[in-house]
Amino acid sequence: MKKRVFSGIQPTGNIHIGNYLGAIRRWVATQAEFESIFCVVDLHAITIPQDPKVLKAKTREVAGLLLAAGIDPEVSTLFVQSHISAHAELAWILNCFIPVGWMRRMTQFKEKSEKQKDEVSTGLFDYPALMAADILLYNTDVVPVGEDQKQHVELTRDVAQRFNSIYGETFRIPEAEIPQTGARIMALDDPTQKMSKSEEDRGGTICLLDSPDEIRAKIMKATTDSLREVRFDEGRPGIYNLLVIYELFTGQPREEIEARFEGKGYADLKRELAEVVIEGLAPLQARYRELTADPAHIDSLLTQGADRIRPIAEKTLSLVKERIGLG
Numbered sequence: 001m002k003k004r005v006f007s008g009i010q011p012t013g014n015i016h017i018g019n020y021l022g023a024i025r026r027w028v029a030t031q032a033e034f035e036s037i038f039c040v041v042d043l044h045a046i047t048i049p050q051d052p053k054v055l056k057a058k059t060r061e062v063a064g065l066l067l068a069a070g071i072d073p074e075v076s077t078l079f080v081q082s083h084i085s086a087h088a089e090l091a092w093i094l095n096c097f098i099p100v101g102w103m104r105r106m107t108q109f110k111e112k113s114e115k116q117k118d119e120v121s122t123g124l125f126d127y128p129a130l131m132a133a134d135i136l137l138y139n140t141d142v143v144p145v146g147e148d149q150k151q152h153v154e155l156t157r158d159v160a161q162r163f164n165s166i167y168g169e170t171f172r173i174p175e176a177e178i179p180q181t182g183a184r185i186m187a188l189d190d191p192t193q194k195m196s197k198s199e200e201d202r203g204g205t206i207c208l209l210d211s212p213d214e215i216r217a218k219i220m221k222a223t224t225d226s227l228r229e230v231r232f233d234e235g236r237p238g239i240y241n242l243l244v245i246y247e248l249f250t251g252q253p254r255e256e257i258e259a260r261f262e263g264k265g266y267a268d269l270k271r272e273l274a275e276v277v278i279e280g281l282a283p284l285q286a287r288y289r290e291l292t293a294d295p296a297h298i299d300s301l302l303t304q305g306a307d308r309i310r311p312i313a314e315k316t317l318s319l320v321k322e323r324i325g326l327g
């Protein structure tokens with residue numbers, strides 16, 4: 001029996017190379033080895049205000065990018081979260097088994113709610129319950145995500161264990177899979193912050209659909225330090241981040257990369273890195289353009305994806321309801 005993989009991505013902002021290197025690329029690489037399910041999580045997106053037209057367009061865009069990156073709908077299942085109502089229903093039930101204290105510890109909520117304070121939605125606070133529902137509905141074994149989602153997967157394990165201990169074996173306990181390198185790609189303009197989708201900080205973010213000129217400009221402007229030597233040193237976060245991106249796009253060992261830039265400066269690294277990233281993204285961008293020529297095709301793949309796996313979600317949900325005494 002193949003192990004089951006589940007992961008999700010929000011249809012908000014612009015998908016960037018952090019999402020790609022930390023998550024999507026790994027999903028593609030291992031999709032055949034596992035039974036893989038990937039979800040565009042539109043219900044998570046509405047935890048912050050969204051324009052309806054933009055949300056719809058972004059949902060299709062993100063699905064198109066995943067397909068362009070190499071998610072094969074014949075091998076993996078790709079679907080949209082709101083197409084399977086069991087996600088929202090199980091999230092409600094799990095809510096009732098998650099102590100508020102667990103939620104209060106979530107660092108992502110603390111960060112995201114900082115600006116909005118009390119205006120922040122209850123949905124944003126409750127976001128991890130919905131994520132737990134996503135994962136637990138499909139008896140997931142492995143959840144490949146970037147570092148920022150680790151805490152949410154731990155909460156998922158905790159609530160699953162709690163439920164199982166009250167009602168007997170119901171949920172499979174999933175494990176997060178965080179990559180050794182690339183789990184946290186940092187912003188180019190501020191390497192102390194992770195690369196993020198937010199619209200304000202685009203200078204620090206290389207989006208998957210950026211043009212070669214945009215990529216060159218952002219990389220050449222990347223913040224480094226006043227030293228010269230090109231070396232993998234976590235104490236120098238700017239240059240380290242650029243080198244990690246270089247390493248992941250080229251697949252070269254670190255010693256080889258350091259040897260290549262021996263005696264050269266940061267500008268040389270930046271110039272070469274820009275070309276490596278441009279070349280690395282070119283096939284994805286070309287496939288994306290082909291795919292989006294026929295948006296109805298993407299929509300139909302998403303409908304088929306949801307139809308294929310809905311029975312698994314519904315089976316888990318009925319078991320849960322039966323255990324609790326609902327219905």
Ligand code: AMP
Nearest residue numbers: 010018019022023145146183184185195
């Ligand atoms: P999100 O953009 O929050 O929907 O995230 C989708 C996936 O990308 C999740 O697995 C995140 O952990 C991952 N991710 C987001 N930002 C980064 C980053 N800067 N570096 C590495 N992985 C990331």
Ligand code: TRP
Nearest residue numbers: 006007008009010041131134135
């Ligand atoms: N919360 C994740 C993020 O922002 C997206 C997500 C939603 C997810 N449901 C999931 C990831 C289930 C893994 C498994 O990145």
